[in-house]
Amino acid sequence: MTPAKRKKRSLRKEVTYPHSIEKVWVALTDPRALAEWLMPNDFRPEVGHRFVLQVDGAPRMNFSGLNECEVLACDPPNRMVWSWVVVPGKAGRERPEAMTLTWSLSPVGEGTRLVLEQDGLEHLRFFDRMSMAFGWGTMLKRWLPRIMARIGGDLDFSPGAIPLKKRCYGTKTIPDHLVR
Numbered sequence: 001m002t003p004a005k006r007k008k009r010s011l012r013k014e015v016t017y018p019h020s021i022e023k024v025w026v027a028l029t030d031p032r033a034l035a036e037w038l039m040p041n042d043f044r045p046e047v048g049h050r051f052v053l054q055v056d057g058a059p060r061m062n063f064s065g066l067n068e069c070e071v072l073a074c075d076p077p078n079r080m081v082w083s084w085v086v087v088p089g090k091a092g093r094e095r096p097e098a099m100t101l102t103w104s105l106s107p108v109g110e111g112t113r114l115v116l117e118q119d120g121l122e123h124l125r126f127f128d129r130m131s132m133a134f135g136w137g138t139m140l141k142r143w144l145p146r147i148m149a150r151i152g153g154d155l156d157f158s159p160g161a162i163p164l165k166k167r168c169y170g171t172k173t174i175p176d177h178l179v180r
Contacts, residue, residue, distance in 0.1 A: 009121035011133050015140045018111045019148050025077035026155050027147045028103055028114075031179040036162040037143040039067070040171060040178040047074050053084075054178060056170035064088060065173070072100070079104050084118075096123045116140065135168075 017024055027033050029045040039053035053067040066087040073081035083098040099120035106113050116136060121129050143162060150161040164171065164180060171180060 007122065008119070009124070009129060011116075011118040011121060011129070011136065013116045013133075013136050013140055014113065015144075016108055016111055016113045017145065017148060019151075021077045021105050021107050021112045022155055023148055023151050024105055024112045024114055024144075026151050026157055027144055028080065028105075029076075030157045032159050033147045033151075033157045033161075035179045036159065036167065037139055037147050039169060040174045040180045042178055043069075045071060045074050045076065045080065047071050052178070054174055056173050077105055114140065114144075 027037070029043070031041055031043045034041050034043055034053075039055050041051055041053045043049070043051045043053075049071045051069050051071070053069060055065045058065070064087045068085045068087060070083045071080065072083055073079065080103045082101045082103075084101055085098045086096060088095060097120060099118055102115075102117045102119075104115040104117070106115075118132070118136070121132070124132070146161040147157070150158045152158065174180065
């Protein structure tokens with residue numbers, strides 16, 4: 001099937017947390033917090049900032065471990081949009097088109113609703129899309145609450161919610177300049 005005829009594929013996850021919108025925003029934008037619940041990174045919540053999310057790769061699965069991203073929009077503490085490209089792990093493999101992640105926050109009652117929308121999944125295999133859906137569900141429902149429990153009233157994140165050895169990724173090959 002040609003790329004022009006591919007059916008649009010997207011993913012949407014919605015979770016409500018018993019925390020302020022500001023606290024949820026910190027969990028999404030503090031690079032130390034991101035490193036614990038998502039991946040090691042050099043993230044800054046600034047439009048135009050190009051950043052990487054990186055873990056140990058799996059070359060046999062064509063996974064380099066490197067994800068190249070850019071902040072496309074940032075409206076604290078309500079909305080943030082990233083582009084996201086999973087860099088192939090094998091030389092000569094075609095670089096996939098960028099996916100788009102949109103993080104939207106809104107106050108609800110005594111808490112905050114987070115909606116994550118990921119577009120541009122057409123190029124992924126069915127198994128990869130299902131794995132991604134499962135992964136985001138786990139991160140948003142299990143790990144993000146652990147991160148928010150470590151954000152104080154001053155909105156400062158205290159690392160250690162998810163120790164390095166308990167995270168879902170390896171970091172043996174991660175460059176030192178990335179936040180872990």
